[in-house]
Amino acid sequence: MTEPDGPVAVIGTGVIGAGWAALFLAAGREVVAHDPGVGAEERLRDDVARLWPSLARLGMADGGVPDRLTFTDDPAEAVSEAVFVQENGPERSDIKQRLFTTLDQAAAPNTVIASSSSGIAPSQLQAMCTRYPERVLVGHPFHPCHLIPLVEVVPGPGTSETAIDRAMTVYSSLGKRPIRIRQELPGHVVNRLQAALWQEAYSLVERGVASVADIDAAISYGPGLRWALLGPLVNQHLSGGPGGLAHVLEHLGPPTEQWMRDLRPARLSPALVEQLVSGVDEELSGIDPNELVAQRDELLIQLLEAKRGRTALP
Structure with missing residues (x-):
């Protein structure tokens, strides 16, 4: 058009x-x-x-x-x-x-x-x-x-x-x-995907499994680096080697289902909200918020520039 x-x-x-x-x-x-x-x-x-x-x-x-x-x-x-x-x-x-x-x-x-x-x-x-x-x-x-x-x-x-x-x-x-988006759903698609991650992140903090800073590091220094280049399903496909996604789902599908069933709901109680907010404050202690945003945006621009012309990335 x-x-x-x-x-x-x-x-x-x-x-x-x-x-x-x-x-x-x-x-x-x-x-x-x-x-x-x-x-x-x-x-x-x-x-x-x-x-x-x-x-x-x-x-x-x-x-x-x-x-x-x-x-x-x-x-x-x-x-x-x-x-x-x-x-x-x-x-x-x-x-x-x-x-x-x-x-x-x-x-x-x-x-x-x-x-x-x-x-x-x-x-x-x-x-x-x-x-x-x-x-x-x-x-x-x-x-x-x-x-x-x-x-x-x-x-x-x-x-x-x-x-x-x-x-x-x-x-x-x-x-x-x-x-x-082909079906009308609360939160559309991306916020639902984010909410699924936030739910487990909140639960892990509430249960004392990991700190707020460690949860952020687990994503930003781990799968988040790959997610900025390829989506979660293609990344999963690549982790299967020559067998691709079919191999991953055949061998890791059953334990993955067990992990999914073990995910915990989280209720944003006042105590949990305070725990999350204080955790972020501690994580960002001593960091200039304006500089944080400036560096984030600079790296986003560099990443977008680098991805241009990479024709193998869908």
């Missing part, structure tokens, strides 16, 4: 919205932004300026300049000429209801309305739109969204194939790696 030409509307310009705005601008798009917060325009322009050097490292499209950003106090005005809408409002159904009613009334019939929501289902968002619910879907990014390529494209039961294809095309044009 040919990508629609015209301005993009970014509705809600907090951390996620600012990342989207900067990314669209770097891709050479005109961006019309809206956020009702006091001082939102100044914060957005400061955020775009702060993110711009990282995006420049990864490569700008022709016409990629921050000057193509405009701001309006009226959400209807923001989407009136937009060919694509990325909504990033608070995760509250009452706020979404008011906002989506406005967006649905003001946006052109063929304009896709994509929400960054991680917790509100696309079918709920569609129910808020009486005019053209078939163009509504979730386009869920991951923080920092100006760097992390993944976007979950989650259609609702009434989303049209045209809207899905258009969203996939728009996200791909930004250098994103969109994946289509």
